[in-house]
Amino acid sequence: MTQAVILAGGKGTRLVSRLNGKPKPLVDVAGVPLLKRQIEVLVRGGVDDIVLLVNHAADQIEAFIAREDFPCRIELIDDGSPRGTAGATLACLDRLRERFVVVYGDTLFDINLAHMLDAHAAAGGAATLLLHPNDHPADSDLVRLSSDGWIEGFHSYPRPPGAHLRNLVNAAFYVVERAALAPWVGRMEIGDFAKDLFPEMLDEGAKLRGYVSYEYIKDIGTPARLDKAERHLTSGVVERARRDHKQKAVFVDRDGTLNELHGHIARAADLTLFPFAGAALKRLNDGEYRVVLVTNQPVLARGECDENGLADIHAKLEAELGEDSAFFDGLYYCPHHPHRGYPGEVPELKRDCACRKPGTGMVEQAAADLNIDLSQSWMIGDSSADIAMAERAGLRSILVRTGEGGRDGKWPMAPDHVTDSIAEAVTIIVGPSV
Numbered sequence: 248m249t250q251a252v253i254l255a256g257g258k259g260t261r262l263v264s265r266l267n268g269k270p271k272p273l274v275d276v277a278g279v280p281l282l283k284r285q286i287e288v289l290v291r292g293g294v295d296d297i298v299l300l301v302n303h304a305a306d307q308i309e310a311f312i313a314r315e316d317f318p319c320r321i322e323l324i325d326d327g328s329p330r331g332t333a334g335a336t337l338a339c340l341d342r343l344r345e346r347f348v349v350v351y352g353d354t355l356f357d358i359n360l361a362h363m364l365d366a367h368a369a370a371g372g373a374a375t376l377l378l379h380p381n382d383h384p385a386d387s388d389l390v391r392l393s394s395d396g397w398i399e400g401f402h403s404y405p406r407p408p409g410a411h412l413r414n415l416v417n418a419a420f421y422v423v424e425r426a427a428l429a430p431w432v433g434r435m436e437i438g439d440f441a442k443d444l445f446p447e448m449l450d451e452g453a454k455l456r457g458y459v460s461y462e463y464i465k466d467i468g469t470p471a472r473l474d475k476a477e478r479h480l481t482s483g484v485v486e487r488a489r490r491d492h493k494q495k496a497v498f499v500d501r502d503g504t505l506n507e508l509h510g511h512i513a514r515a516a517d518l519t520l521f522p523f524a525g526a527a528l529k530r531l532n533d534g535e536y537r538v539v540l541v542t543n544q545p546v547l548a549r550g551e552c553d554e555n556g557l558a559d560i561h562a563k564l565e566a567e568l569g570e571d572s573a574f575f576d577g578l579y580y581c582p583h584h585p586h587r588g589y590p591g592e593v594p595e596l597k598r599d600c601a602c603r604k605p606g607t608g609m610v611e612q613a614a615a616d617l618n619i620d621l622s623q624s625w626m627i628g629d630s631s632a633d634i635a636m637a638e639r640a641g642l643r644s645i646l647v648r649t650g651e652g653g654r655d656g657k658w659p660m661a662p663d664h665v666t667d668s669i670a671e672a673v674t675i676i677v678g679p680s681v
């Protein structure tokens with residue numbers, strides 16, 4: 248028994264040329280009203296009870312629901328005067344169940360909701376927010392996530408220069424515990440989840456979970472966005488990105504492959520991205536490959552850099568890739584190192600492990616997290632450990648001549664291809680750019 252609330256009160260002013268007098272939730276998206284697409288995905292995910300918060304043209308929405316005969320209970324509530332997404336939800340909280348999903352009426356999505364609900368239940372937070380990287384992080388509101396998946400902060404645009412934040416954006420799709428919202432009834436008459444309620448809950452110590460997903464969810468509130476979403480529906484991009492389907496991935500090494508190799512990089516200032524790296528990864532993103540960073544970072548075991556320092560380095564890396572509209576779907580590192588005897592080392596990280604390349608631990612973890620088909624996937628790297636790992640994991644491999652260029656000689660290796668850089672490697676995978 249799962250309940251969803253759809254915030255369907257929007258007028259759709261920016262979309263008026265495409266509405267033909269209909270309210271925004273009923274906009275035609277490749278031949279099917281958006282609201283119908285939303286309800287179908289929710290029902291497939293186990294939702295059997297939907298509360299529609301309506302306002303503008305509520306009579307048309309009511310008539311539509313009556314005509315369609317959806318296989319779930321649907322209740323319409325007129326949310327009265329506009330009071331924001333959180334304000335509207337809080338105003339009808341007494342009609343909602345213990346746990347419910349919040350959906351915005353102008354988003355097209357196709358996600359495996361059951362998987363997200365399971366993750367929410369397992370984590371036990373007040374709410375779980377669907378987060379994803381986007382292709383313009385510099386002017387987006389970003390969410391800071393801890394290494395174990397809890398939200399640490401909301402950082403809206405504009406931000407102070409030099410603030411390194413990972414490319415994680417609130418996709419406006421939530422699972423919420425009613426008990427966590429109850430204290431806010433009467434306290435927040437008007438307000439938005441993203442800008443007001445969630446940041447204030449976090450300030451007061453609420454545990455908010457981030458659920459990072461590559462699945463398709465986009466706001467279609469302008470004609471240009473609607474056109475793009477229709478192309479993605481027609482070409483199958485939307486369907487193929489649902490995590491029920493096995494995904495193809497490209498695993499990418501960091502130092503020497505994406506950025507210049509200079510010793511062990513222990514500070515963000517030491518990271519120099521190759522000028523061609525962002526454009527190369529963007530072609531993988533566009534080619535529907537999940538792009539996954541896998542990097543050995545023995546600097547942690549050696550004590551040259553801590554988790555915060557590494558997070559800062561990766562945030563800088565993601566910000567610079569974002570300038571080329573490129574992003575990672577997953578980011579994995581091995582903090583271990585097998586040999587003891589360095590000054591300042593961290594003893595508990597000084598051990599043999601399954602994740603240090605050429606071990607396959609990071610790839611196996613990513614395959615489970617992202618539902619990856621390794622037989623359709625690739626590894627791009629500059630060292631013998633990258634190529635040896637690819638062989639052990641069943642990935643096709645491309646050695647690049649940047650960085651180590653395979654000259655480190657640590658592991659026996661037989662790459663499937665050797666190219667000058669990641670730019671040419673990507674061409675082998677997706678073909679020449681058009």
Ligand SMILES: [Zn+2]
Nearest residue numbers: 581583600602
């Ligand atoms: Zn490890």
